[in-house]
Amino acid sequence: MSWISADQALSLLGTKPQTLYANVSRGRIAARSDPDDPRRSLYRQDDVERLAARQKGRRPATTVAAESIAWGEPVLETAISTVANGHFYIRGKDVAALAKTATLEDMAAFLWNAPGPVDFAAVTSIGSSAGLIAAYRQIAELAATQMPPIGRARSVLIKDATLVVSLVASAITGARSGPVHERLATQWQRPDAANSLRCALVLLSEHELNASTFAARVTASTGAPLAAAVLSGLAALSGPLHGTASLSMGALIRDAKRHGVEAAVSSLLRQGRPLPCFGHRLYPDHDIRAPALLATFEVPKLFAELAKVGEAMSGEKPNIDFALSALVAAYDLPEDAPLQIFALARSVGWLAHALEQIETGALIRPRARYVGVPTPPPSLPL
Known part of the structure; x- marks a missing residue:
């Protein structure tokens, strides 16, 4: 997951800072504090690039709708x-x-x-x-x-x-x-x-x-x-x-026990692989559910070290799946x-x-955007 500066984001978007901030407040672009300078913000690159692509020209409604299904703008209204x-x-x-x-x-x-x-x-x-x-x-x-x-x-x-x-x-x-x-x-x-x-x-x-x-x-x-x-x-x-996302912590935990936390974390990152159970696309800073759960029990030492080293090396914080994995370890619960x-x-x-x-009273029935074998043209009337 890549993060870019405000100047880089504005360059890609071709907009004023106010528009960038408005997109952040509406949840279209995720933002987080710059670890090197807390006074500045960083912006998720793929969110910026997605919006920049939209602004290059008005696209068909089918394309917009298709992108909305995958981490896009809400597709349903809810009061929940x-x-x-x-x-x-x-x-x-x-x-x-x-x-x-x-x-x-x-x-x-x-x-x-x-x-x-x-x-x-x-x-x-x-x-x-x-x-x-x-x-x-x-x-x-x-x-x-x-x-x-x-x-x-x-x-x-x-x-x-x-x-x-x-x-x-x-x-x-x-x-x-x-x-x-x-x-x-x-x-x-x-x-x-x-x-x-x-x-x-x-x-x-x-x-x-x-x-x-x-x-x-x-x-x-x-x-x-x-x-x-x-x-x-x-x-x-x-x-x-x-x-079952929390199960993805298993290999990282085994490597941390065998080779040490820093070695296990750096090995994943050097391979270009994200840390499992760190970061969440909906939360620009951190998944607030994780600290709320972690505060209710004594976090095992290995998990505490993984949280600290993982954040320092990746810039991402543990999410709720990390907290669930730590909960299982703390109380020796079933896998x-x-x-x-x-x-x-x-x-x-x-x-x-x-x-x-x-x-x-409405039926949820999206349409598909067909990209298969071309269909034959309609026959002309005689």
């Missing part, structure tokens, strides 16, 4: 959350502040605009095994039988949403009742981790229009049951570029604990977006 000024806000409240005391149950009531408290106690029997496989199975079965949302009152849909998360929570924790973070801590036999797990669940409950949330909204826009929207989110979450936490927490956010999408 946004990243602004280096912070993440859920319904106008800073998530880092919410994570100090809120529970996942609190976040569900808040995100869904529920009329009262939400309880994720199990309402059906739980299988003998607990974990992600059980969660996928439970939600898939519910998706095949749950009623579609069209024509049903919001109060009834919130009951449906509560049932969906209750099934996920019961399948992952193996417990029928109690706050979800305490059920997780009990399942993993780590009672001391309960508060950190609570914080992680809140921080991960929602994150704007990420890939899994978009998948959930697309499904909800068809009129499919809420469980189907969550099933779509779970499928998207399973990818290495999303919910797939980050994905289980992610799936349970984000189910709440997916449902908030599904409920919002249902209210719009």
Whole structure:
């Protein structure tokens, strides 16, 4: 990830400084402080080049729309959350502040605009095994039988949403009742981790229009049951570029233990490879969720050194996936604990977006820009 000075950015854009600053404030160009001179700012080069390309001439709407899908301007309106000024806000409240005391149950009531408290106690029997496989199975079965949302009152849909998360929570924790973070801590036999797990669940409950949330909204826009929207989110979450990103820390940690932190970090950077779990494109300075979670437990020495050396060498700071990896190491949690936490927490956010999408009554149906074998021209009338 390359960063350039204001002069370089202005040269590429051919605009006045005020226009550059306006693009930063609107989230079109990421900015960060210059490590060598905190009074100055640096700007993400690929963002600047993307805008510069746009300004060379008005392009077809299809091209603009296609670029918007990949880290472009928002493609859907939402009143649920946004990243602004280096912070993440859920319904106008800073998530880092919410994570100090809120529970996942609190976040569900808040995100869904529920009329009262939400309880994720199990309402059906739980299988003998607990974990992600059980969660996928439970939600898939519910998706095949749950009623579609069209024509049903919001109060009834919130009951449906509560049932969906209750099934996920019961399948992952193996417990029928109690706050979800305490059920997780009990399942993993780590009672001391309960508060950190609570914080992680809140921080991960929602994150704007990420890939899994978009998948959930697309499904909800068809009129499919809420469980189907969550099933779509779970499928998207399973990818290495999303919910399992923290696993990419494994090789770096092994190399750091074997050769030392500086050697491990420099080896990656010399190969032109970015440090896994450092930096986040939505945050110009740092992913604010990471320090919020790291503050809830004693960070293992190796991770503390990786954070310090990695930032010094790359200029990027640890993100939430780094914090989840450190959490696993600190409490000796299962290797797939980050994905289980992610799936349970984000189910709440997916449902908030599904409920919002249902209210719009609109189908999300983009068009494709065909670039394949040319089609034959239309035949002329005789």
